[in-house]
Amino acid sequence: MVRRIDLIPSSVKLILALAYDLLSLSLAFYFSYIIRLGFDSVEISRHENLAFISVVGTTLALFYAFDVYNSVVRFFNAKAFLKIQLLLIAASIIFYLTSFFADAFVPRSVPIIFLVIASFQIAGARALVSLIAKKSWFDExxxxxxxxxxxxxxxxxxxxxxxxxxxxxxxxxxxxxxxxxxxxxxxxxxxxxxxxxxxxxxxxxxxxxxxxxxxxxxxxxxxxxxxxxxxxxxxxxxxxxxxxxxxxxxxxxxSVDELLGRKPVQPIAELLSANITDKIVMVSGAGGSIGKELCRQIVLNKPKELILLDVSEALLYEIHQELSEILSESSNNLHVEPLIGNVQNGMLMRHIFSKHNVQTIYHAAAYKHVPMVENNVIAGVTNNVLGTYEIAQAAIYCQVETFVLISTDKAVRPTNVMGATKRLAELVLQGFAKKDHNTRFVMVRFGNVLGSSGSVVPLFKKQIKRGGPITITHPDIIRYFMTIPEAAQLVIQAGAMGTGGDVFVLDMGNPVKIVDLAYKMTHLMGLTIKDENTPNGDIEIHYSGLRPGEKLYEELLIGNNAEKTQHQRILTANERSLHYSAVDVIIEQLKEAMREEDEAKIRELLIAAPLDYQPAENSVRKIKANDNICSKVA
CATH class of the missing domain: 3.40.50.720 (NAD(P)-binding Rossmann-like Domain)
Structure with missing residues (x-):
């Protein structure tokens, strides 16, 4: 905001400052005689007036030469005060010397009185203005x-x-x-x-x-x-x-990840580089939250080429531009190829893999929002199951070395279509892993990532900034959380450890009660939650009820038989898998139901498949907020 005083021209300010200092020095000069000699005894001759002109003229010249008038008065400080004092001392010495070269009557105490009065009027006045200005700012x-x-x-x-x-x-x-x-x-x-x-x-x-x-x-x-x-x-x-x-x-x-985060574990360099360094790497779903971070981490590990695949042109453009800037700043000549494509198109996938000689795939292309997939069953199955099936077959055909599937904790005993499709995608890859080929399939399962699209953190932040209310499905709902960079880094490391058909689980730490997260986020933004204890609070919480297929809690393991790996935050799950022939039967049945657009039949097939899928809304089980599934095997 522009202050009115800032609109005054500098030349006008200089004239005002010179006029004030001239008046102050004049008063100091004559009052010094009055105080020393008394009002009735003061006689000012032409010699004293000559001394006055010498002192005042020299002082103003010194002030101008030493940039006193270039200083902003409201920022007056000790350094500026000392400068003016030194110049006034010099002026007092000149005052005393005029008794010799101007034959003026200057008692020895008069220059000292002059110094004291001038200091109060010039330096003191500036200090007072600065204090008053700062006091007014204090209020603002x-x-x-x-x-x-x-x-x-x-x-x-x-x-x-x-x-x-x-x-x-x-x-x-x-x-x-x-x-x-x-x-x-x-x-x-x-x-x-x-x-x-x-x-x-x-x-x-x-x-x-x-x-x-x-x-x-x-x-x-x-x-x-x-x-x-x-x-x-x-x-x-x-x-x-x-x-x-x-x-x-x-x-x-x-940030919320700093609020809930843990001390990061140093990555194992060999695991980070094993599937990336000097290899041609592709990320499907490269424009998504996890896909983007995978791309950022991959670039750091010096691949030979990075291929970005996404069905969304806008998201693909965004991550390509970001990576281009990163590479330009670091003088890295890595070639990044953005490709628009759908993983459901098996022929396109074969063409891409053959043309670019892809060696490692990180498959992050999936529909992940529970309510969306629940209301779009055919699209969810098509993308998450058949898309995985097609891209995996293409990988086998083109002899891709490593295929890493990004899975989710919602695949464990799923209660919604999204979780069921991700569990079936795991079984598809485990079935393929048992066939005779050169592709190594690995699955990595983890929970929610902080700040990803559609997650509660950006939603809560938006709701708090607009004054609420914060919407939460249930007061007892809990979730595991991990930062996007940590999740991506662990995915890359887990992908390097599998031998084929492995399911790795990331240690997500302790689960977080969502309502507690809402309270903390609100408090850290300087606001309070309106509840029974704080009836005059700023933000209300509205409970909307569990959505179809939503659990009060999420699990990471099917059973408690997970084993440790060489990385302290990565576990390997020993779980039931299917032979590829059984997987093919399920896939063909799903394709037939989808050709008929029979959504009810698709749900029946998912329930009948060995996924432990229980879609009933009341099939939720409570778990203590501090019960860490992963810690049971630690």
């Missing part, structure tokens, strides 16, 4: 408390003081030796005293000034702050600050 700026009183915290205070958005109120720091002391005029409090700060200042934002914070520590910090419903922001990473990509006051929201 939003109060913030800075978490971390170390170097980054102090830099952040300096940066914020130059702006007009945030006003630092205090520091929070865990170090006991800091608590109770003051830094840059701000008192340092323990994180345990946030309630005290809220009572003193009301609602404020908390800015985490720890550029490289450990995920576990960040989770602990969030645990201190989140119950108070204070909006939480964090400074950029130190590498971005040092490289100049971002400044320390470019704050960002604390």
């Amino acid at each position: 700026r939003e109060g913030v408390v800075i978490y971390g009183a170390s170097s980054a915290g102090r830099q952040l205070v300096h940066a914020l003081s130059q702006g007009n958005k945030y006003q630092p109120l205090a520091f929070l720091d865990e170090k006991k030796r800091y608590v109770g002391r003051r830094v840059l005029g701000l008192k340092i409090y323990s994180p345990l005293h946030i309630t005290q700060l809220v009572k003193k200042h009301g609602q404020f934002k908390v800015l985490i000034a720890i550029p490289k914070v450990d995920p576990i520590r960040l989770k602990q910090i969030v645990a201190h702050i989140e119950p108070h419903a204070l909006e939480l922001l964090i400074v950029p990473g130190m590498s971005d600050i040092v490289s100049g990509k971002r400044t320390i006051d470019e704050l960002r929201e604390v």
Whole structure:
């Protein structure tokens, strides 16, 4: 916002400043004689007037030469104050010397009195204007408390003081030796005293000034702050600050994956590179959330060529443009080929695999939204089952080395069509794995990924920003969550371990109660949930009821006979599979029902198949929120 004072021309401001300083120096000069000699005894001759012209003229010239008039008064600080004082001391010395070269009557105390009066009128007035201006900004700026009183915290205070958005109120720091002391005029409090700060200042934002914070520590910090419903922001990473990509006051929201995340496990380099480095790799469904991240991770592992396949032109263009920018910035000459195509077209898949000599496929093309597939059974089966069947057959025909299917926890004892189709897709690949060919089929199963399209996190964020309500299907519903980068990285590593027909399960950590996630997200945006305990809260929660086929919880394993692998977060599941002849029978029956567009028959076939599919809406079983399926085999 432009201030009115900023509209005044610089030349006018300079004239006003010169006029004020001239008046101040004149008053200081004559009052110094009056104070020293008394009003009745003062006699100013032409010699004293000559001294006056010398002192005032020299002082104004010094002010101009040393850029006093180029300084913005509202940013007046100690350094500017010291500069003016030194120049006024020089002026006082000149004042005293005029008694010699101008034969003026200058008692020794008069220059000292002149210095004191001029300092109050010139330096003091500027300091007062600055304080008044800052006081008015204080009323306009939003109060913030800075978490971390170390170097980054102090830099952040300096940066914020130059702006007009945030006003630092205090520091929070865990170090006991800091608590109770003051830094840059701000008192340092323990994180345990946030309630005290809220009572003193009301609602404020908390800015985490720890550029490289450990995920576990960040989770602990969030645990201190989140119950108070204070909006939480964090400074950029130190590498971005040092490289100049971002400044320390470019704050960002604390992401939900940081809120719920775990300390990442260092990947095993050989597993990351085994199916990618110097190989021709294809990602189907490359424009989806998981597909995009797989592409980003694949590029880092130096394939010979990367082929992007998606049925959506818009999504394909988006990921191709992103990868092109990444490769351009890193001077990487990797060839990335975007192809529009449907995995259900077996002939097209054979053509692509033959033409490009594809060696590794990550098959992420699938319909994944439970309610959508529930209402579009034929499309769901066509894409998720027959699409997998066709692309897998093409892979065998073209002797693709490795085929990795991205599966889901909803494939375990499915209660919806989407889960049933993904479980059948697993059985299709396990059946193919038993045939005599050169393609190694691997399946990787995991739960929800944070921030993927259609997931609760972006939905909740949107609902909170528009003032609610937040919609949740059931107060007891729980889900496993994992970040997209971690999921993609584990998928690549799991795909390198299988021998053929393997089902790998990613350790998703502890499940999260969705209603608790809603509360935390709301609190971290500085708002409160309206409930029985907080009737005047900001955001309401509406429970819509479980959707058709939706579970209260999700499982990752069929049975408890999973085994550890060389990676601590990847398990291998020993589960029932089918011979490929049995798979062919199911596929042919489904094709026949689909030709007749008999949706009821398709559902019957899915129920009859060995998928443990129970579509009844009341076929849900409760599970404790802290019951980690994967931990049973740890």
